[in-house]
Amino acid sequence: MKKDLLKLLDLSKEDITRILNTADQLKYEKKHGVTQDYLKGKTLAMIFEKNSTRTRVSFETGMFQLGGHALFLSGKESQIGRGEPVADTARVLSRYCDGIMIRTFGQDEVEELARYAGIPVINGLTDFCHPCQVLADLLTVREHKAVLEGLKLCYIGDGNNMANSLIVGGLKMGMEVSVACPEGYDPAPQVLDFAKSDSAHKFSLFRTPQEAAAGADVVFTDVWASMGQEEEKAVREKAFQGFCVDAGLMALTNPGCMVQHCLPAHRGEEITAEVFEAHAQEIFDEAENRLHAQKAVMYLLMQDK
Numbered sequence: 001m002k003k004d005l006l007k008l009l010d011l012s013k014e015d016i017t018r019i020l021n022t023a024d025q026l027k028y029e030k031k032h033g034v035t036q037d038y039l040k041g042k043t044l045a046m047i048f049e050k051n052s053t054r055t056r057v058s059f060e061t062g063m064f065q066l067g068g069h070a071l072f073l074s075g076k077e078s079q080i081g082r083g084e085p086v087a088d089t090a091r092v093l094s095r096y097c098d099g100i101m102i103r104t105f106g107q108d109e110v111e112e113l114a115r116y117a118g119i120p121v122i123n124g125l126t127d128f129c130h131p132c133q134v135l136a137d138l139l140t141v142r143e144h145k146a147v148l149e150g151l152k153l154c155y156i157g158d159g160n161n162m163a164n165s166l167i168v169g170g171l172k173m174g175m176e177v178s179v180a181c182p183e184g185y186d187p188a189p190q191v192l193d194f195a196k197s198d199s200a201h202k203f204s205l206f207r208t209p210q211e212a213a214a215g216a217d218v219v220f221t222d223v224w225a226s227m228g229q230e231e232e233k234a235v236r237e238k239a240f241q242g243f244c245v246d247a248g249l250m251a252l253t254n255p256g257c258m259v260q261h262c263l264p265a266h267r268g269e270e271i272t273a274e275v276f277e278a279h280a281q282e283i284f285d286e287a288e289n290r291l292h293a294q295k296a297v298m299y300l301l302m303q304d305k
């Protein structure tokens with residue numbers, strides 16, 4: 001049966017570990033000039049209903065490096081933007097291609113696409129989650145810290161797609177997860193239920209960044225207004241005052257604490273320019289790892305068995 005990557009809630013710890021180990025292997029091969037035509041002759045359709053730099057370039061480049069081809073379908077220019085049902089798009093693309101990557105608004109659209117597609121579907125970001133990004137994030141933290149289990153992952157800011165995926169990914173990998181969100185901007189109820197579902201999960205939700213950051217080994221943050229929330233910008237700017245990763249907050253963390261940001265970053269809002277530049281190496285390692293983590297996902301889902 002074909003497999004998809006729709007959300008991290010669907011994956012086990014073993015599944016995530018397999019993806020991270022495969023990503024390490026593919027990254028090593030690439031750095032040592034090994035030919036990687038594991039997906040020779042295969043095509044990935046990439047549907048974008050929101051903007052992207054990293055996701056588009058890393059999937060397209062990754063597919064090329066694996067010997068395949070990626071094609072870009074913008075929501076606006078394809079029939080998707082004119083209301084063609086997702087179920088029909090799924091069945092048509094399944095007759096031409098070997099995989100579909102989709103970035104859109106509703107998680108239900110991605111789930112429906114996967115239900116009707118006969119080929120693997122990969123979630124390249126929805127309002128609910130960003131699984132490819134968090135796989136790259138876990139890969140980066142593991143590279144820098146050697147392990148994930150037992151580390152304290154802290155997230156400061158909006159309870160958005162990034163918060164949702166970090167909570168699920170971090171807890172599944174045995175990390176302690178502490179989150180700070182202003183009231184009214186909590187992570188999704190489904191994610192909070194997951195966090196509470198197992199007594200082995202070490203999870204806390206705070207209202208102040210200081211409480212969440214204390215003793216952290218890695219601090220994540222993300223924009224205050226995500227794609228599709230542009231009209232809420234002014235209201236959100238008020239609600240998120242004080243939810244900034246700055247030097248004072250970093251002083252509360254463990255020595256050697258990492259900073260991660262999925263990008264794009266808004267300096268002076270969720271993170272200061274000072275903290276961003278002090279951790280730029282880790283943040284751009286994270287961006288690079290999108291390529292390696294997604295190559296691993298495509299390799300594991302799209303290779304002939």
Ligand code: CP
Pocket residue numbers: 051052053054055056125133262263264
């Ligand atoms: N982090 C991320 O998904 O970046 P893009 O929006 O540029 O794809």
Ligand code: NVA
Pocket residue numbers: 125160161162222223225226227262263264
């Ligand atoms: N939360 C952000 C992530 C962008 C990669 C957004 O959805 O716009």
